[in-house]
Amino acid sequence: MAKQFLSGNEAFAYGIRxxxxxxxxxxxxxxxxxxxxxxxxxxxDGSLKSEFIHVESEHSALSCAMGASxxxxxxxxxxxxxxxxxxxxCLTYASGGRFPIVMMNANRSTALPWNIYGDQRDSLxxxxxxxxxxxxxxxxxxxxxxxxxxxxxxxxxxxxxxxVNLDGFVLTHTYEVVDVPTADQADAFLPKFETENKLDLENxxxxxxxxxPDHNTLFKYKEHIGLLNAKKAVAEAEDKFADIFGRxxxxxxxxxxxxxxxxxxxxxxxxAGLVKETVDKLRDEGRKVxxxxxxxxxxxxxxxxxxxxxxxKAVAVLEKDISFGxxxxxxxxxxxxxxxxxxxxxxxxxxxxxxxxxxSADEIETIYDELTKEQTEVKFxxxxxxxx
Amino acid sequence: MSINAKTLNEDEFFYxxxxxxxxxGSLAVRIALKVLGExxxxxxxxxxxxxxxxxxxxxxxxxxxxISTFAGTASMLTGVEAGLRAQGxxxxxxxxxxxxxxxxxxxxxxxxxAIDRNDDILYICYDNEAYMNTGIQKSSLTxxxxxxxxxxxxxxxxxxxxxxxxxxxxVAAHGIPYAATASVGYLNDFMRKVExxxxxxxxxxxxxxxxxxxxxxxxxxxxVDIAKEVVDCGLWYLAEYENGEFTLNHRxxxxxxxAEYLKKQGRFKHLTEDDIETIKRSRDAKWDAIxxxxxxxxxxxx
Numbered sequence: 117m118a119k120q121f122l123s124g125n126e127a128f129a130y131g132i133r134x135x136x137x138x139x140x141x142x143x144x145x146x147x148x149x150x151x152x153x154x155x156x157x158x159x160x161d162g163s164l165k166s167e168f169i170h171v172e173s174e175h176s177a178l179s180c181a182m183g184a185s186x187x188x189x190x191x192x193x194x195x196x197x198x199x200x201x202x203x204x205x206c207l208t209y210a211s212g213g214r215f216p217i218v219m220m221n222a223n224r225s226t227a228l229p230w231n232i233y234g235d236q237r238d239s240l241x242x243x244x245x246x247x248x249x250x251x252x253x254x255x256x257x258x259x260x261x262x263x264x265x266x267x268x269x270x271x272x273x274x275x276x277x278x279x280v281n282l283d284g285f286v287l288t289h290t291y292e293v294v295d296v297p298t299a300d301q302a303d304a305f306l307p308k309f310e311t312e313n314k315l316d317l318e319n320x321x322x323x324x325x326x327x328x329p330d331h332n333t334l335f336k337y338k339e340h341i342g343l344l345n346a347k348k349a350v351a352e353a354e355d356k357f358a359d360i361f362g363r364x365x366x367x368x369x370x371x372x373x374x375x376x377x378x379x380x381x382x383x384x385x386x387x388a389g390l391v392k393e394t395v396d397k398l399r400d401e402g403r404k405v406x407x408x409x410x411x412x413x414x415x416x417x418x419x420x421x422x423x424x425x426x427x428x429k430a431v432a433v434l435e436k437d438i439s440f441g442x443x444x445x446x447x448x449x450x451x452x453x454x455x456x457x458x459x460x461x462x463x464x465x466x467x468x469x470x471x472x473x474x475x476s477a478d479e480i481e482t483i484y485d486e487l488t489k490e491q492t493e494v495k496f497x498x499x500x501x502x503x504x
Numbered sequence: 505m506s507i508n509a510k511t512l513n514e515d516e517f518f519y520x521x522x523x524x525x526x527x528x529g530s531l532a533v534r535i536a537l538k539v540l541g542e543x544x545x546x547x548x549x550x551x552x553x554x555x556x557x558x559x560x561x562x563x564x565x566x567x568x569x570x571i572s573t574f575a576g577t578a579s580m581l582t583g584v585e586a587g588l589r590a591q592g593x594x595x596x597x598x599x600x601x602x603x604x605x606x607x608x609x610x611x612x613x614x615x616x617x618a619i620d621r622n623d624d625i626l627y628i629c630y631d632n633e634a635y636m637n638t639g640i641q642k643s644s645l646t647x648x649x650x651x652x653x654x655x656x657x658x659x660x661x662x663x664x665x666x667x668x669x670x671x672x673x674x675v676a677a678h679g680i681p682y683a684a685t686a687s688v689g690y691l692n693d694f695m696r697k698v699e700x701x702x703x704x705x706x707x708x709x710x711x712x713x714x715x716x717x718x719x720x721x722x723x724x725x726x727x728v729d730i731a732k733e734v735v736d737c738g739l740w741y742l743a744e745y746e747n748g749e750f751t752l753n754h755r756x757x758x759x760x761x762x763a764e765y766l767k768k769q770g771r772f773k774h775l776t777e778d779d780i781e782t783i784k785r786s787r788d789a790k791w792d793a794i795x796x797x798x799x800x801x802x803x804x805x806x
Binding site: 141172175176179188316320322323324326 | 543545558559564568570571572573575579580584585587591593613616617621
């Protein structure tokens with residue numbers, strides 16, 4: 117392993133190189149572009165052997181990746197925001213076809229108004245499209261997820277595409293010291309992609325067919341089971357990862373000082389770093405607070421959430437997303453988990469960081485303060501302007 | 505020796521499907537796959553051919569085949585070709601079969617991208633001149649005057665008011681290694697072109713007129729005759745584009761009657777004498793241009 121000073125995008129590209137995708141379909145969009153630029157340099161300098169395809173749209177990026185996956189090749193693409201929405205048709209297509217493509221999404225706001233900065237409305241609007249969705253906290257986790265995502269997605273009982281989300285700019289463009297594994301270590305971790313779900317010249321197949329009312333539910337049920345199977349695949353991948361690389365991840369969620377916490381903030385992505393600092397500060401002041409970071413939103417960590425907050429007095433969900441006319445989507449999902457576990461812990465919802473708006477340590481501290489009071493409304497952080 | 509009706513592969517790769525009687529599109533797919541053989545990997549978008557041939561558990565392709573998204577025929581072909589090549593496999597032909605809507609409308613972006621990259625794929629557009637799978641709606645390849653369910657022929661508007669887009673020339677303008685037009689009325693010519701295309705590296709495009717009895721308003725046993733007649737009356741032409749030059753494959757000594765061709769079809773029944781004159785004038789102008797731009801003119805075989 118070697119320590120390097122890398123941005124989130126670069127770290128992810130290093131992780132992808134270690135995963136040796138055979139086909140990369142590339143289309144630029146801020147703030148993802150650096151990933152495909154970096155990969156093109158790796159192909160140019162010979163350090164990555166991969167077919168690098170300059171597609172003409174995000175729709176074609178994923179369509180091309182599906183074609184490659186359908187003949188048994190490991191495929192990678194990356195996108196963000198408008199690009200993710202433009203390829204949305206292909207998202208359900210890839211999951212329905214059970215093509216274990218890995219895609220990095222640089223989380224960015226969606227128009228209108230136009231905005232290139234980070235929030236999570238792009239990927240969270242696509243929760244139902246049948247992809248595994250993970251959210252990295254930092255550049256190291258981004259690199260490690262690039263490797264683990266293939267391990268999980270390609271497992272036969274999963275066979276589901278995997279979207280790794282990095283907060284736009286805050287994570288994609290921020291430089292950190294990252295441990296870059298060696299190719300030998302990566303090869304020891306990640307087996308070659310083998311699948312029977314492919315077009316085979318020796319044994320011709322018809323793939324991606326129609327299935328009418330009599331058969332459709334069965335296929336969709338199997339897709340659901342495949343995504344649920346990702347849970348144990350995540351655990352298995354992380355065990356093997358820890359053995360080889362010495363870094364241990366904690367499954368679908370990460371609990372930070374939640375064991376005896378009365379007030380727990382639940383969030384996802386890079387903001388967790390600042391929340392951890394705030395938790396430490398408040399703990400020093402004697403307050404029993406904690407953080408639950410959702411590393412995966414699909415499969416959804418129902419049991420993990422219930423287990424982490426079962427003794428808490430109140431929880432808050434902080435997310436960079438709003439499902440207009442209702443509440444944050446993560447909040448909806450968390451409430452479902454609490455309800456299913458018969459937990460009546462009060463839960464409130466904070467919408468922050470939209471369009472790249474900074475979420476400050478003071479605001480996080482205020483959330484912990486407000487958790488002691490009863491709340492009913494969804495709260496927006498940093499409205500500013502006339503709305504204030 | 506080139507493939508023709510006498511030497512054509514006896515094996516069938518597209519059978520047991522539920523295409524309408526007299527379907528020109530299914531004939532084009534069947535013949536092309538017989539020419540290309542068992543190493544062909546077919547990509548078909550949502551459309552007639554996937555609707556009639558790809559219903560689980562009745563899957564009708566004897567070779568490898570996959571449905572793409574409607575817009576994604578060419579981009580999926582790109583992935584198939586790159587994915588196999590990346591695994592060291594090269595003895596196959598990635599071939600796309602898309603209709604006129606899937607090619608000239610929703611799929612033109614992906615097709616243009618694939619030609620730009622010069623991906624080693626063969627793209628065959630079976631052109632039945634409207635969105636037939638959804639019930640005969642106008643596409644950009646619907647000819648002037650044709651009645652469709654979205655260009656009704658009424659008192660105020662007499663069918664489609666726009667001329668047919670020339671995909672062959674649009675594709676050629678990319679500098680593609682090989683492009684050709686064809687008709688299911690001249691199958692030997694089509695077979696020759698498919699075979700030729702399969703031996704050329706880079707992107708190949710064949711645009712074949714494939715009448716749809718349901719949408720055109722003809723009898724189911726008239727498909728091949730009408731596909732011949734559209735060439736003979738000069739409203740379609742058989743040509744190739746190669747090495748930057750156009751070759752006209754067939755120049756009728758004199759055109760058969762355009763009015764007769766049009767009046768046989770339900771979709772043109774409403775046309776006036778003036779409309780037919782307009783169509784003739786546009787045909788003549790097109791042929792003037794074709795004769796000027798074609799490097800050579802060859803007689804068609806049979």
